[in-house]
Amino acid sequence: MKYSLRWWGAIMKRSDFTGTGKVFAFTLSQYLKSKSTIAMMVLMLVLASVATFALASSSARTHPVSFNADRVTIINESGYELETEDVAGFSAELAEIEITITEGNFAAALSQLNSEPGSVAVLIKEAEDGGFTVTAYTGADSTVNSYTTSYLTSAASEALSLALWRGSGVSDEQLKSAFAPFSVESMPYNQYVRSQEENELPGSDAYFLVTYAYSIIVMILIIFSTSYIVRSVVEEKASKLVELLMVSVRPLALLLGKILATMCFMVLTLLLLFLGVAITVVAINNYMDIPISADMLSAVGINLSFDSVGILLFFIVVVSILLGYLTFSILGGIAGACCSNMEEIGAAVNIVSFLALFGYMTALLSSILGSRALLAVFSLLPVVSIFIAPVTYASGVIGFGLLLVSWLLQAAVVALLAAFGARVYGALLIHRGNRIKFRQLFRIATDAKKGVQV
Amino acid sequence: MSLVVSSLSKKFGTKTVVDNLSFEMKEPGVYALLGTNGAGKTTAIRMMLGMLSRNSGEVLWGGLPLSTSTCNIGYLAEERGLYPKYTLLDQLVYFAQLRGADKAEAKRRIRYWSSRLDVDEYIYPTKPARRTAFSGMRGAPGAPAEIPLPSRKADQLSKGNQQKIQLMTALLSDPELIVLDEPMSGLDPVNTDLFKGIIRDEIAKGKYLIMSSHQMATIEEFCTDITILDRSKTVLQGNLNAIKKQYGRVNLLLKTECDISGHIRESGATIVSEKEFEYYIKVTGEGQANLLLGRLIGNGITVIRFDLREPSLHEIFVEVVGGNHEAE
Numbered sequence: 001m002k003y004s005l006r007w008w009g010a011i012m013k014r015s016d017f018t019g020t021g022k023v024f025a026f027t028l029s030q031y032l033k034s035k036s037t038i039a040m041m042v043l044m045l046v047l048a049s050v051a052t053f054a055l056a057s058s059s060a061r062t063h064p065v066s067f068n069a070d071r072v073t074i075i076n077e078s079g080y081e082l083e084t085e086d087v088a089g090f091s092a093e094l095a096e097i098e099i100t101i102t103e104g105n106f107a108a109a110l111s112q113l114n115s116e117p118g119s120v121a122v123l124i125k126e127a128e129d130g131g132f133t134v135t136a137y138t139g140a141d142s143t144v145n146s147y148t149t150s151y152l153t154s155a156a157s158e159a160l161s162l163a164l165w166r167g168s169g170v171s172d173e174q175l176k177s178a179f180a181p182f183s184v185e186s187m188p189y190n191q192y193v194r195s196q197e198e199n200e201l202p203g204s205d206a207y208f209l210v211t212y213a214y215s216i217i218v219m220i221l222i223i224f225s226t227s228y229i230v231r232s233v234v235e236e237k238a239s240k241l242v243e244l245l246m247v248s249v250r251p252l253a254l255l256l257g258k259i260l261a262t263m264c265f266m267v268l269t270l271l272l273l274f275l276g277v278a279i280t281v282v283a284i285n286n287y288m289d290i291p292i293s294a295d296m297l298s299a300v301g302i303n304l305s306f307d308s309v310g311i312l313l314f315f316i317v318v319v320s321i322l323l324g325y326l327t328f329s330i331l332g333g334i335a336g337a338c339c340s341n342m343e344e345i346g347a348a349v350n351i352v353s354f355l356a357l358f359g360y361m362t363a364l365l366s367s368i369l370g371s372r373a374l375l376a377v378f379s380l381l382p383v384v385s386i387f388i389a390p391v392t393y394a395s396g397v398i399g400f401g402l403l404l405v406s407w408l409l410q411a412a413v414v415a416l417l418a419a420f421g422a423r424v425y426g427a428l429l430i431h432r433g434n435r436i437k438f439r440q441l442f443r444i445a446t447d448a449k450k451g452v453q454v
Numbered sequence: 455m456s457l458v459v460s461s462l463s464k465k466f467g468t469k470t471v472v473d474n475l476s477f478e479m480k481e482p483g484v485y486a487l488l489g490t491n492g493a494g495k496t497t498a499i500r501m502m503l504g505m506l507s508r509n510s511g512e513v514l515w516g517g518l519p520l521s522t523s524t525c526n527i528g529y530l531a532e533e534r535g536l537y538p539k540y541t542l543l544d545q546l547v548y549f550a551q552l553r554g555a556d557k558a559e560a561k562r563r564i565r566y567w568s569s570r571l572d573v574d575e576y577i578y579p580t581k582p583a584r585r586t587a588f589s590g591m592r593g594a595p596g597a598p599a600e601i602p603l604p605s606r607k608a609d610q611l612s613k614g615n616q617q618k619i620q621l622m623t624a625l626l627s628d629p630e631l632i633v634l635d636e637p638m639s640g641l642d643p644v645n646t647d648l649f650k651g652i653i654r655d656e657i658a659k660g661k662y663l664i665m666s667s668h669q670m671a672t673i674e675e676f677c678t679d680i681t682i683l684d685r686s687k688t689v690l691q692g693n694l695n696a697i698k699k700q701y702g703r704v705n706l707l708l709k710t711e712c713d714i715s716g717h718i719r720e721s722g723a724t725i726v727s728e729k730e731f732e733y734y735i736k737v738t739g740e741g742q743a744n745l746l747l748g749r750l751i752g753n754g755i756t757v758i759r760f761d762l763r764e765p766s767l768h769e770i771f772v773e774v775v776g777g778n779h780e781a782e
Binding site: 026033034236240241243432443447 | 540552
């Protein structure tokens with residue numbers, strides 16, 4: 001460790017980073033001044049808002065919103081005796097509200113609705129064909145949502161059904177056994193066998209989904225950021241500015257300033273996405289009839305509770321993404337510096353993208369295979385570990401000790417890349433001509449090592 | 455202060471591109487680094503400024519290794535460029551800040567240099583204020599005559615104006631050492647004179663300048679000492695006047711009113727060119743030139759112009775470098 005630090009210190013000097021802050025501030029300010037960037041950010045905000053609204057609308061249909069009535073009056077004109085307990089026993093929500101069952105006096109119940117916004121009146125009466133109709137009514141200024149009124153008609157219908165059974169002479173005991181709840185489940189035989197094995201992860205489908213969601217976010221972040229960094233490096237090199245800049249600032253500070261600025265820009269973009277979601281949630285809750293609650297979002301897989309994520313896990317995700325981002329962005333910077341003109345940007349981005357894709361696919365494959373040993377190995381392997389380590393830690397496959405080892409390995413890769421970058425980046429920036437190939441990079445590094453670095 | 459470059463060498467693989475370059479600037483002035491294309495001038499400058507690692511040698515400024523922390527350096531690179539899509543003001547402030555100036559000081563210097571280089575209209579563009587019912591007549595008291603517009607972007611400028619901006623970036627930090635690699639290439643005569651005026655001002659301020667150029671007349675105008683490189687090696691070095699004296703006065707410009715080619719040949723001199731009785735002649739020295747002049751006067755020929763000079767830097771360069779190339 002001591003020798004590693006000494007070796008790193010011999011390659012990197014403090015002066016290598018002088019000017020990083022100024023490069024960072026300039027690069028970020030130019031990102032934010034660009035018309036295309038502003039347009040993209042506005043588009044992100046709008047997309048986040050529209051997507052949240054669409055999600056809320058569709059969710060409101062498939063996953064009803066919360067029950068929100070305070071009081072229900074059932075006007076029973078069926079001729080059968082309804083029990084308050086039957087209505088209250090329909091669900092936990094009904095057990096907590098005031099339930100009144102009357103016979104007749106429908107007009108009085110209706111007139112009361114206008115003075116009580118949280119009240120609902122449900123009328124049960126005999127239909128002409130011999131059956132029954134169950135209708136819910138709310139007042140002009142009612143706050144009760146359509147889900148609640150529909151819910152109350154179901155509860156009243158259920159109570160009426162039980163009253164009809166009782167009217168036919170069926171006892172409560174018989175009703176209890178006839179309507180006992182049951183559930184159904186289907187499972188392929190091999191899954192049943194696997195679920196019995198000790199090594200199987202709990203809920204492997206869920207595990208795969210979490211790995212999939214996390215790794216795809218990381219991959220999008222990496223590919224977006226590195227393409228920005230590559231473009232920024234090549235633009236500077238193609239516009240023949242680097243020599244002028246290198247009189248004032250070291251090549252590594254030039255690269256680091258860009259990396260940090262791009263990271264900040266990405267964080268800002270993510271915050272903007274969250275802002276779009278938050279604005280829509282507030283707007284929907286206040287001005288529309290499809291209120292969003294944490295429960296509802298949770299029903300479609302979005303958990304808004306910070307407690308459920310946990311501060312430690314949040315920290316772990318941030319550190320893992322940061323290490324991964326640094327690995328790929330330094331690679332992107334070196335790949336960009338190998339190019340001399342804008343036409344070569346695609347090739348430079350492809351190299352980094354392929355590497356990211358390799359890590360992503362390996363992470364997914366290992367989660368499908370489901371072996372704990374394999375997942376633990378990949379959690380330690382740099383490039384792959386970026387996509388998998390926080391998930392394997394959160395699911396208990398690896399402990400905190402192994403996670404630390406994984407971070408140390410990633411940090412070592414970042415340090416190696418930074419040291420390699422420090423050695424070759426300056427020479428690459430000055431290089432003009434064909435794109436530098438991978439093997440040529442090592443020759444440049446060897447030449448730089450032989451030379452006296454000032 | 456003094457600049458000492460000693461035994462500077464650089465190899466790319468097995469090829470030596472700068473071989474043992476040494477020179478010294480003991481006092482302010484202009485030092486010329488000359489050479490054919492690919493001789494190693496730009497590589498030498500890059501090594502001096504710390505952009506390229508070197509295989510051997512050192513560069514000292516006031517006894518300390520030359521770097522941005524020991525010396526305020528201004529550099530106009532041979533490969534010139536600006537951010538094409540960023541505004542000029544933004545990038546100039548950025549360049550000045552990288553050299554240690556705060557934002558207010560950077561803007562003050564940009565204002566000065568934009569005026570000096572006559573590029574105000576691009577960095578601080580304006581448009582005439584429009585006449586409205588509220589502002590009254592244009593130019594009326596209290597009404598602004600010009601409305602400021604955003605600074606132009608670099609890709610909206612001509613090549614010459616971009617070059618002025620690039621010179622501005624080199625001078626923004628008021629550097630002690632100014633390195634100018636081909637400063638006049640591509641400039642029209644008006645802007646060439648503007649650049650020359652600025653260089654003269656910097657010399658008068660006591661700055662150290664290193665200049666690399668293929669325009670020998672410009673070098674001759676400013677430089678006191680030179681190094682000529684050819685294929686990585688130093689082939690000629692020293693004080694320009696001393697070098698010229700070594701060559702002697704061998705260039706004779708002679709103008710008469712009649713054909714004197716016979717007299718010239720008989721005197722043993724060589725005619726290089728002739729146009730309307732104006733002869734450009736190579737002589738072996740002052741003795742041969744005086745002999746020719748006496749011969750013309752003795753024959754009653756009116757001599758309108760007799761100008762005996764040392765060889766120009768251009769001629770010395772061609773002789774030193776051209777000879778090596780012919781020998782191949």
